[in-house]
Amino acid sequence: MTATIAFVTPSSAPPWQRWLVFSPAARIVIYAALIFCVGYLVHPIPPLLGWTGKAATPVQQALAQLTIEVTATVVAYLILVCLIERRSPRELSLRAIPTYGVAGLLGGIVLFSTVVGLLWLFGSYHVNGTNPQVDWLPAVLAGGVAAGIGEEVAMRGALFRILEEGVGTWGALAISALFFGGSHIFNPGATLWSSLAIAIEAGILLALVFHVTRSLWACVGLHAAWNIMQGPVFGIPVSGFSRPGWLISSRTGPDWLSGGVFGAEASVVALSVCSLISLALLVIAIRRNSIVPPSWSRKRITS
Known part of the structure; x- marks a missing residue:
């Protein structure tokens, strides 16, 4: 413990x-x-x-x-x-970048590609062409690198980690996820549903990635790759912000499937896929017996 x-x-x-x-x-x-x-x-x-x-x-x-x-x-x-x-700050050790960082990047690429592949199978995602001259670097720097490092250090490194020490893993998961989802409520096209979806699919998933790996680079890699694949590659709005992508795409169908103007993050497809990964990580945590009880429970155990 x-x-x-x-x-x-x-x-x-x-x-x-x-x-x-x-x-x-x-x-x-x-x-x-x-x-x-x-x-x-x-x-x-x-x-x-x-x-x-x-x-x-x-x-x-x-x-x-x-x-x-x-x-x-x-x-x-x-x-x-x-x-x-x-x-x-072991959770930010540069030695973890070639391992956990790269694993997070690859995981984010596979994860969001899976979401888009399912949307395509369900008839919601459509490729209308390509844009080889797209100016992808600003989106990678701001939406990928800046958001990946800045949000993960703040949300998982500080908020989730410190909350976990006080209220335990379960409480930290709930509070940090709701805070992360609520921080997106003022984004373009955001609704209560999109914020709840962000809280569950990203807030819980990324917190569990940190809990299992104890490396912020795994979270940074996954978060950055998710955003980069979503906007610069597949041409889908990133948390409501529209950015041109290499693929010129459109989404059709009801908002619960396509995600609407907010983007695929508000789709039940993204919610379901990320929830399955979160469930797998939770199983790993339980089997490792790494779930942290609240501080008041730990005091009773040690006393």
Whole structure:
């Protein structure tokens, strides 16, 4: 059990530190504040480089988003882990990129390709042509790399991991997934259904990927590949944001099947496929006996 939990409050910590520094709620608040502070410091850099404004190219605008989002979330996370938790950020070890990172990329490619293949079999997805000259790099940088690293470090590395230490695996899965789904509610074409679908198919799946592997690179690879395949390759809106893809495509049929204007993520096909993978990961976690009970239950067991 202790191998699953990355951080344990030092036994020598005084009561005020236990509540105001080391408690799960305190560390989540500290991390959010650090993101704001680091983002505030980094925000002036892209304009100085000419990456924003009307004259900026799409690639420069994507680089601006990537710089701010990744720097803010990663630097804030490293400060939290190294200075507050006082441990090595093993979940971000660069040595895991050729293994877990590549596995996540391949998994994301196969996973979303499976979703599109099923939509095609059900008569919902149609290829109308190709666009070899598509400007795919901005979407890869912003929707793939920036979203993959920034959202996974924040949502799985900080929110899910810290919640798991406090309320246990089941509670952390529910809360972090609902938070992740709710964060997409203001996207173009979003509905309560699309947010719930995101919560289940992505929020739960990616949290379980982290729980099983304890590597953020597996989550980053899967998330980035999912977004890249969805937009730049298959030409489907990514969480409501339309981006031109190499394939010129259209989707027909009821919204529950096609996903509507929000994209395939709001389809029951994506929901079903991701839920099956989540179920398999959950079985692995249960067989490993790695499900973390809430902190109050652990205290009763050890006392």
